[in-house]
Amino acid sequence: MxxxxxxxxxxxxxxxxxxxxxxxxxxxxxxxxxxxxxxxxxxxxxxxxxxxxxxPNPLAQALSTGKTGMINIVVPYINDPFFSRFLAHFQQIAFDAHLTPIVTANFNEDENADEFMERLIHWPCDAYILCYSKKLAAFLTERKIHLEKPVVYIGEKVDGIDSVYSDHQAAIAAILNHFSEDRRTDIVFVSDEKALHYINERYRLYLDHMKRIGRKPVELVVPERSRGAAYSTVREHLAAHKPPQAFFCYNDELAIGVQRAVQDSGYNVPDVAVSGFDGLPEGDYMNPRLTTVVYPYDKMCHAAWDLLEARKENLAGASNVVEFQSSFVQGGSTRLPDRVPSLTD
Amino acid sequence: MxxxxxxxxxxxxxxxxxxxxxxxxxxxxxxxxxxxxxxxxxxxxxxxxxxxxxxPNPLAQALSTGKTGMINIVVPYINDPFFSRFLAHFQQIAFDAHLTPIVTANFNEDENADEFMERLIHWPCDAYILCYSKKLAAFLTERKIHLEKPVVYIGEKVDGIDSVYSDHQAAIAAILNHFSEDRRTDIVFVSDEKALHYINERYRLYLDHMKRIGRKPVELVVPERSRGAAYSTVREHLAAHKPPQAFFCYNDELAIGVQRAVQDSGYNVPDVAVSGFDGLPEGDYMNPRLTTVVYPYDKMCHAAWDLLEARKENLAGASNVVEFQSSFVQGGSTRLPDRVPSLTD
DNA sequence: CTGAAAGCGCTTACAG
DNA sequence: CTGAAAGCGCTTACAG
Structure with a gap:
């Protein structure tokens, strides 16, 4: 039929x-x-x-022309407020370009990851947009998929393929500087295992900072990158230890759990400061508002799209990198009432 | 090529x-x-x-067999903590079933909606899962698409096609009852325009309740279903009016903005109570925790999948409905400290 | 403009 | 098992 x-x-x-x-x-x-x-x-x-x-039947057209009109958009998790922003942007872009977006979660490090990647590269599509999945990027480049179809990476600078990322260095420095200005030196870094395992910029700058101010770094490792896990970990920690002056969290997802845990443990935020990362919309609705770092999502997505378009003409050409700057946004979760806030930008 | x-x-x-x-x-x-x-x-x-x-090339197989191995999963918005839960469930289900999920946002009432629906029905796929988009359901049934391919609807009971939904009546009654027990009678209903426009169960039960207790209903209409819009609307409202005893919000998304607005206006929650709906994970991390209504998402998704599987055998058969029960979950955003909490389930 | 044909990569019915 | 063939619905090169 x-x-x-x-x-x-x-x-x-x-x-x-x-x-x-x-x-x-x-x-x-x-x-x-x-x-x-x-x-x-x-x-x-x-x-x-x-x-x-x-x-026209897109399937028949695809078989005949070799152009499927489908574009694969890959994120680590689909049900995640951070990644779903990128998805929403790309969904709109694809719609406008009359392309069908195949949105898939790559399960990153999960047990299904390998199976997923195998299936992915055999799925006919015209191009790939990879969000924050270095492992997948390596998988594709190893198989030289990027020489057959345009591939663009969003999140970091990746060798060999076009990539778009936002530079966090100044923003991270601003957070740590902000802690210093409030004379907070007893700072705990909160992250999940992955963030410690890879060479992580946030972690590295934290270590540098602690060294500079002559304090011992303390890492609190959460078993999973979720607010719930962060909450439990910090509750346990505060049951056994005195609170630090600040929790420097890997991202907002964790910071949300941390802030709640601090409050439920009977301490006040920002007496105990909590900082996040990513600029999730919900951080603005926390009480107090979460100090965080925001990126120019929409610009990043459009830049990625432009790279993809340009790449079609020249699959073998040298790869490009587009860099943006993230910015520090101070919220009430770190601001000491008796100090004037100091914003770097 | x-x-x-x-x-x-x-x-x-x-x-x-x-x-x-x-x-x-x-x-x-x-x-x-x-x-x-x-x-x-x-x-x-x-x-x-x-x-x-x-x-095997899936395109060629599809053209030959008439089975594409693709399943269209449609939600109103992709970047929404409520809908993205459903997406994540279906993504996993599709992966396990060796199907490619085409995840699309139908932009619901937006300007692109018609164009979207036209494209959707001409896209070859084996089945449709529609989440909370009655307009789209009507569009498909009008064109008798459901007689050609399995279609399942999740969110409400829809005539003519298999549907899965969660019954909210008891949970809504529980919220209103909870307000009564705390002697809160001055209750404002907060929703966006859409929620008032359609015959809405939450709104109807609210009106019934206010009538029963002999109080005048007050609706606060937010221009858009977003926390930011709810925040602004309630800030403005509280600048001009005394706060009510409770804000009964259409969903968590709005309640999150409302709670923040109440607090930023200088009032205490739960002195002014705020209730939400949907059981978003972030409600648990608000301060105080949001009172809400949760649904059995995973069960709903699996029930939808089962209906879809069964439907393949019998496209013309009578449609089925699977009903679940939502449950009231009391948080600190409505609980008066001096009263014993009363949970109905 | 037309008409007949080949091809994309697969599945499937059919005669041997 | 084999081999030759038709078909899914489209695109495209080619001879008229």
Whole structure:
């Protein structure tokens, strides 16, 4: 049976209805002006197609042309306020470009990850947008997929493929500097295992900072990158230890759990300061508001798209990098009431 | 050029490498045990396919069989903590079933909505899962798409197609009852325009309740279903009016903005009570915790999947409905300290 | 413009 | 098991 329902209209049906050949119908519909067809004929075909509700079967077109009109957008997790912002942007961009976005979560380090990647590279699509999944980027480049189809990476600078990222250094320094100005030196770094395992910029700058001010770094490792896990870990920690002057959290997701844990343990925020990262919208609705770092999401997404478009012309060319700057945003979760806030930007 | 890279391995390549016919190769790979092929031959084909990295081209398979292996999952918005939970569940379900999920946001009432729906029905896929988009459901049933492919609706009971929903009545009653027990009678309903426009259960039960207790209902209409819009609306309201005893909010998204607005206006929550709806994870991390209503998301998703599976066998059969019960969860955002909490379940 | 044909990569019915 | 063939619905090169 034909794909897409029993009585789907085909080009041949349109051609027969108008009384022209299949070729003429196709050329008219596809605006092939390199073929000589009279304007009235073109119009008759188009009108009839519209009247009959003809839509080309994308599958057949794809098989014939090698262009699927599908674009694979990969994020580590689909149900995550951080990544879903990127998804929403790309969804809109793809819609406008008349492409079908195949949105997939790559399960990053999960047990399904390998299986996922195998399936991914065999799925026919025209291009890939990878968000924050270095492992997947390595997988694709190893198999030279980026030489066959455009691939763009968003999140970090990755060798060999076009990438877009936001530089966090100044923003991280601003947070740590802000702690110093409030004379907070007893700072705990909160992250999940992954963030410690890889060479992590936030962690590294934290270590540098602690060294500089001559204090011993303390890491609190949360078993999983979720607010719930952060909450439990910090509750336990505060049951056994005195609170630090500040919790420097890997991201907002963790900071949200941390802040709640501090409060539920009977301490006040910002007496105990809590800082996050990522600029999740919900941070603005915490009480107090979460100090965080925001990135220019929309600009990053559009830059990624532009790279992808440009790449089509030149698959083998040298890879490009587009850099943005993240910015520190101070909220009540770190501001001591008796001090004037100091924003670096 | 072939889809999916220049040197993609095809069945014929595998067949030639083993020295069997194309048909034999296909039958072996597809485990067609209705065809007599010796076991050793089957194995040789499979091993060679694995060795050569052969994966069938899904596009060609789809065109030939009429089965695309794609399932369309539609939500109003992709970047929404409520809907993205459903997405995450279905993503996993589809992965396990070896299907490719086409995740799309239908922009619900936006300007793009019509264009979106037109494209949607012409996109070849094997089935549809619609989440909370009645307009789209009507569009599909009008065109009798549900008689061609399985369609399941999640969110409400919809005539003519299989649907899964959670009944909120008891939970809504529990919230209102909870307000009464705390002697709160001055209750404001907060929703966006849509929620008032349609016949809305939460709104209707609120009106009934206010009538019963002899108080005048007050609706606060937020221009858009976002926490930011709710925040602004309530800030303005509280600048001009005395606070009510309770804000009964259409959902958590709005309640999050409302709670923050109440606090920023200088009032205490739960002196002014705020209740939400949906059981978003972030409600648990508000200060105080948000009183809300939770649904059995995972069960709903699996029920929807089961309906879809069953529907394949019998497209024309009468539609089924699976109902779940939502439950009231009391948080600190409504609990008066001097009263014993009263949970109905 | 037309008409007949090949091809994308697969599945499947059929005669041997 | 094999081999030759038709078909899914489209695109495209080619001879007229």
């Amino acid at each position: 034909a794909t897409g329902g029993s009585k789907r209209v085909r080009v041949i049906d349109v051609a027969n209805a108008v009384g022209v050949s299949k070729a003429t119908a196709v050329f008219s519909l596809n605006d092939r002006y390199d073929i000589v067809i009279s304007e009235p004929t073109r119009q008759r075909v188009k009108n009839m197609a519209a009247k009959m509700g003809y839509k | 072939a889809t999916g890279g220049s040197k993609r391995v095809r069945v014929i390549d595998v067949a030639n490498a083993v020295g069997v016919s194309k048909a034999t190769a296909v039958f072996s790979l597809n485990d067609r045990y209705d065809i007599v092929i010796s076991e050793p031959t089957r194995q040789r084909v499979k091993n060679m396919a694995a060795k050569m990295g052969y994966k």
